[in-house]
Amino acid sequence: MQCFSFIKTMMFLFNLLIFLCGIALLAVGIWVSVDGPSFLKIFGPLSSSAMQFVNVGYFLIAAGAVLFALGFLGCYGAHTESKCALMMFFLILLVIFIAEVAGAVVALVYTTMAEHYLTLLVVPAIKKDYGSQKDFTQVWNSTMEGLKCCGFTNYTDFEDSPYYKENNKTFPPYCCKDIPYANNTAKEQCTEQKARDLTVEGCFHQLLDDIKTNAVTVGGVAAGIGGLEMAAMIVSMYVYCNIE
Numbered sequence: 001m002q003c004f005s006f007i008k009t010m011m012f013l014f015n016l017l018i019f020l021c022g023i024a025l026l027a028v029g030i031w032v033s034v035d036g037p038s039f040l041k042i043f044g045p046l047s048s049s050a051m052q053f054v055n056v057g058y059f060l061i062a063a064g065a066v067l068f069a070l071g072f073l074g075c076y077g078a079h080t081e082s083k084c085a086l087m088m089f090f091l092i093l094l095v096i097f098i099a100e101v102a103g104a105v106v107a108l109v110y111t112t113m114a115e116h117y118l119t120l121l122v123v124p125a126i127k128k129d130y131g132s133q134k135d136f137t138q139v140w141n142s143t144m145e146g147l148k149c150c151g152f153t154n155y156t157d158f159e160d161s162p163y164y165k166e167n168n169k170t171f172p173p174y175c176c177k178d179i180p181y182a183n184n185t186a187k188e189q190c191t192e193q194k195a196r197d198l199t200v201e202g203c204f205h206q207l208l209d210d211i212k213t214n215a216v217t218v219g220g221v222a223a224g225i226g227g228l229e230m231a232a233m234i235v236s237m238y239v240y241c242n243i244e
Contacts, residue, residue: 012078019071029060086240097229122152131163149203150175155195
């Protein structure tokens with residue numbers, strides 16, 4: 001009985017932490033989505049780089065909502081010994097765990113297929129919005145600058161984009177890695193000939209290379225998250241089965 005009470009208390013405290021994290025993510029996500037410029041003022045001179053945070057506002061809201069629901073169900077189920085709440089907590093965690101495992105399997109086994117489908121989605125968006133949609137353009141600029149890459153597959157992704165048409169049929173400077181900068185502005189234009197000769201790698205392949213380079217760290221983090229989820233499911237079922 002004492003063991004059951006201890007585990008129930010630890011489950012309550014653990015889920016209380018998840019609940020508070022969910023509230024924090026929801027608050028930040030709503031703030032970023034509703035009033036992005038005010039959020040970015042906090043960063044001062046880093047505002048241009050931090051612009052990408054505005055675009056993850058909805059993701060933060062979704063993640064916060066899931067954590068909020070999980071934390072609430074876990075706390076409520078442990079405190080009131082509600083079998084319904086504990087079962088819902090277990091099922092939500094199980095769905096998340098299965099989705100993560102399925103995503104990992106697809107990423108490992110069907111990388112080529114994933115690249116094909118992502119290309120069908122991402123490349124048309126680049127051709128349509130890069131250079132005309134400020135937030136979309138800023139996200140891609142930050143990504144290409146951070147990963148030292150060009151486009152999703154290569155420089156051809158930007159052909160017929162608004163940027164390409166408005167800049168004399170040239171490409172973003174990130175596609176020509178030897179172009180010098182001054183005050184974050186390229187001194188020369190990245191022509192098709194330069195982009196073809198320099199062959200800067202696409203961001204998808206660059207991201208894969210970075211993941212492979214840091215495979216141990218990525219695998220450790222993934223294993224840690226999976227372990228926590230498994231432990232939470234086991235504890236919730238233990239409490240569920242020992243409720244009188």
